[in-house]
Amino acid sequence: MDVFKVHGGTSLSGKIRVSGSKNSALPLMSASLLASGTTTIKDVPVLSDVLFMQKLLGEIGAECSRNEPHTLSIDAARIYKPYGDYEIVRKMRASICVLGPLLARCGRAEVSMPGGCSIGTRPVDLHIRGLRELGADIRISKGYIIAKASKGLKGKKIFLGGPFGSSVLATANVMMAATLAEGETIIESAACEPEVVDLANFLKTMGARIYNAGSPEMRIEGVPELRPTNYRVIPDRIEAGTYMVAAGITGGELEIDNCRLDHLGAVSDALEKMGMVIEKTTEGCRISSGKVIRPVDITTQPYPGFPTDLQAQFMAMLSIAQGNSVVTEKIFPDRFMHVPEMTRMGALLRKEGQCTIVNGVPGLTSAPIMASDLRASAALVLAGLAAEGETTINRVYHIDRGYEKIEEKLNKVGAEIVRESA
Numbered sequence: 001m002d003v004f005k006v007h008g009g010t011s012l013s014g015k016i017r018v019s020g021s022k023n024s025a026l027p028l029m030s031a032s033l034l035a036s037g038t039t040t041i042k043d044v045p046v047l048s049d050v051l052f053m054q055k056l057l058g059e060i061g062a063e064c065s066r067n068e069p070h071t072l073s074i075d076a077a078r079i080y081k082p083y084g085d086y087e088i089v090r091k092m093r094a095s096i097c098v099l100g101p102l103l104a105r106c107g108r109a110e111v112s113m114p115g116g117c118s119i120g121t122r123p124v125d126l127h128i129r130g131l132r133e134l135g136a137d138i139r140i141s142k143g144y145i146i147a148k149a150s151k152g153l154k155g156k157k158i159f160l161g162g163p164f165g166s167s168v169l170a171t172a173n174v175m176m177a178a179t180l181a182e183g184e185t186i187i188e189s190a191a192c193e194p195e196v197v198d199l200a201n202f203l204k205t206m207g208a209r210i211y212n213a214g215s216p217e218m219r220i221e222g223v224p225e226l227r228p229t230n231y232r233v234i235p236d237r238i239e240a241g242t243y244m245v246a247a248g249i250t251g252g253e254l255e256i257d258n259c260r261l262d263h264l265g266a267v268s269d270a271l272e273k274m275g276m277v278i279e280k281t282t283e284g285c286r287i288s289s290g291k292v293i294r295p296v297d298i299t300t301q302p303y304p305g306f307p308t309d310l311q312a313q314f315m316a317m318l319s320i321a322q323g324n325s326v327v328t329e330k331i332f333p334d335r336f337m338h339v340p341e342m343t344r345m346g347a348l349l350r351k352e353g354q355c356t357i358v359n360g361v362p363g364l365t366s367a368p369i370m371a372s373d374l375r376a377s378a379a380l381v382l383a384g385l386a387a388e389g390e391t392t393i394n395r396v397y398h399i400d401r402g403y404e405k406i407e408e409k410l411n412k413v414g415a416e417i418v419r420e421s422a
């Protein structure tokens, strides 16, 4: 298992390029199963999650190949096994996204209950409820979701809200299945995340009829079939937000290319309140640190609210702010695995229910620490960049799920991170 040795204390400066979005690319790859033929997706990041999805699609029968490093071709002419094996699906939450397309195209699917980051309980009841509403017969057996729709799927008005609001991947699954259903589907309480809109745009280029994606009430008119397409994935807003924090936590200045500021409204707002200056550039943005980091309260919410996937990274920066902040997690109330690790680095954090109170300290100190999940790992890298001395981060395989060459990108702008095989 690889470890990172992060030598902190240097201000970052220079230009960094954000990769294509992981959370967009993965559902797009599954959606390519909806059409017989070869779909090409550009700007697909090279990540372990993408490799897992390629493996899963390959076992289903769709051949994946990369002509260029970031261009992925998926030949879904034949599907010989509408099946998602536990050994792959347990590794990655997004693998549940093959369920809707397989059901719509083959009339049946058998997919293991998914895994993903250890960030608390992650049920799939909304996925199942949505697909059942479209007429699928679904049962759970031995950890597998077994779905059948021998007479096809039928459009319907479906309420997809759960106890924590909308669900990104349940919206994706139901939307994909509904593209080939008979008649009209309306998804109420649909997720509005940019990745959902990207998926809708992708499906539209395949011939799907989708209206109002990005609003809580989305409408889909079913069509008899979809065709393969060529498409470019949107930039990864979470990776961009992570690099914005990297500039702030090191008192530096970064130009961030391939970044959509319009997807980062709540994030930019929080950073500006913390004293950062953000300017739009043709390729993305330039972000410069203020004289001090000011505290700010953050509450994670569905888009356009503050993203849960940046909560840990912001906590790292708030831990050295001049004052106290409250971080409230409203999407995954237990997503605080980074708290004990940051505490080992001298952060003053007190968890109370779904909040963590952050008492800003003048600086962090290095320590051996353990990455527990993807975004917690990124947050620990950021904390390591700000800390005096050398921080050793164990289990960085988590970070390889969602950040392409993070150490190379950060080292180019002045960081000192060494990857070692332990």
Ligand SMILES: CC(=O)N[C@H]1[C@@H](OP(=O)(O)OP(=O)(O)OC[C@H]2O[C@@H](n3ccc(=O)[nH]c3=O)[C@H](O)[C@@H]2O)O[C@H](CO)[C@@H](O)[C@@H]1O
Pocket: 023, 024, 026, 093, 094, 121, 122, 123, 124, 125, 126, 127, 128, 162, 163, 164, 165, 166, 167, 168, 169, 170, 191, 195, 308, 309, 331, 332
């Ligand atoms: C691959 C991918 O895109 N992952 C993202 C996606 O995950 P994912 O789509 O799995 O997250 P959801 O949007 O579904 O989760 C939102 C909330 O709904 C709950 N819920 C979800 C499904 C369900 O059937 N029942 C239910 O109660 C969840 O426990 C959570 O409290 O959105 C999350 C929230 O923005 C992000 O943190 C993840 O990075």
Ligand SMILES: C=C(OP(=O)(O)O)C(=O)O
Pocket: 023, 092, 093, 094, 115, 116, 117, 119, 309, 374, 375, 402
């Ligand atoms: C939680 C994440 O991923 P997943 O949903 O695949 O676990 C993430 O991208 O931060």
